[in-house]
Amino acid sequence: MRSDRADVSTWWLGGLIGVCLLLGWPDTSAAQPEFGLEIEGGRTVGLTPYLRNVVHARSELTGDPFPQTDAFQPYLADEPAGWGWALAARFVTNAFHGGLSFRWLDVSTADFRYRGTRSDGNSATLPPTRIRPDGTVDDSGVKAYESLGVPRTIPLDEAERADLLIFEIGGGYRFYLYQEAFELFIPIHAGIVLTHLTRPRAPFRPGLTTYTGVGASFDFISLMSAIFTVRAHGTMTPTYWRRADAARRAALLDQTTESAVFSTQLSLSFNIGLRFTIR
Numbered sequence: 218m219r220s221d222r223a224d225v226s227t228w229w230l231g232g233l234i235g236v237c238l239l240l241g242w243p244d245t246s247a248a249q250p251e252f253g254l255e256i257e258g259g260r261t262v263g264l265t266p267y268l269r270n271v272v273h274a275r276s277e278l279t280g281d282p283f284p285q286t287d288a289f290q291p292y293l294a295d296e297p298a299g300w301g302w303a304l305a306a307r308f309v310t311n312a313f314h315g316g317l318s319f320r321w322l323d324v325s326t327a328d329f330r331y332r333g334t335r336s337d338g339n340s341a342t343l344p345p346t347r348i349r350p351d352g353t354v355d356d357s358g359v360k361a362y363e364s365l366g367v368p369r370t371i372p373l374d375e376a377e378r379a380d381l382l383i384f385e386i387g388g389g390y391r392f393y394l395y396q397e398a399f400e401l402f403i404p405i406h407a408g409i410v411l412t413h414l415t416r417p418r419a420p421f422r423p424g425l426t427t428y429t430g431v432g433a434s435f436d437f438i439s440l441m442s443a444i445f446t447v448r449a450h451g452t453m454t455p456t457y458w459r460r461a462d463a464a465r466r467a468a469l470l471d472q473t474t475e476s477a478v479f480s481t482q483l484s485l486s487f488n489i490g491l492r493f494t495i496r
Contacts, residue, residue, distance in 0.1 A: 287327070449485055
């Protein structure tokens with residue numbers, strides 16, 4: 218009986234070790250003492266807007282700035298982050314990594330989705346005095362927002378264009394699928410971020426980030442490797458605009474409370490770099 222139990226335990230232990238090796242934990246090929254520095258850069262693109270339900274003041278939906286002396290029509294729009302650039306530096310030891318990254322994405326268009334209306338369904342107008350010094354709009358006089366149906370994408374004027382900056386520090390673990398002169402791995406990463414929109418009086422917002430994806434490296438000379446990665450990023454901060462404004466607009470649109478509390482974004486990055494390794 219004991220020998221049978223020992224055999225079962227051996228099979229369980231062997232199976233567990235096999236699964237761990239398949240997943241890369243513990244990774245016997247990574248057990249070799251290793252310390253390295255990675256420097257990389259690449260392109261990044263937003264998959265979802267970071268800025269949502271932003272009030273845009275227009276005399277009509279033409280994309281032209283509203284006349285400062287006249288009443289204006291309030292519209293709600295999402296401002297998608299387009300293409301941008303990414304830079305990163307990180308330390309690697311065995312399968313663990315940690316470091317800094319910086320991404321900036323272009324914000325140059327707005328997807329107009331809703332038009333402000335009164336309780337009777339007619340178009341609402343607001344006076345220019347509703348524009349705050351920081352450029353945001355007090356739209357508390359709007360009783361409802363009517364969907365425009367198909368969103369209208371309009372280029373922002375020069376004063377409204379900006380870059381979304383994302384500063385990040387974090388670390389994680391790499392599950393190696395293959396590791397020889399050529400490596401293939403899946404990174405799991407988490408960190409803290411600081412976001413900023415390059416507009417006058419725009420705030421800095423702290424938050425959380427995570428990413429995963431796939432990476433590969435190739436040793437082309439001793440102690441130096443080329444590294445290629447594709448990552449899917451998720452970022453969350455407290456809502457970028459005023460909390461009261463965000464809550465009111467979410468209520469008018471029957472959206473969730475979470476949409477009024479958090480600004481979230483999904484994005485992709487495509488990177489290439491060098492890893493300098495000491496073994």
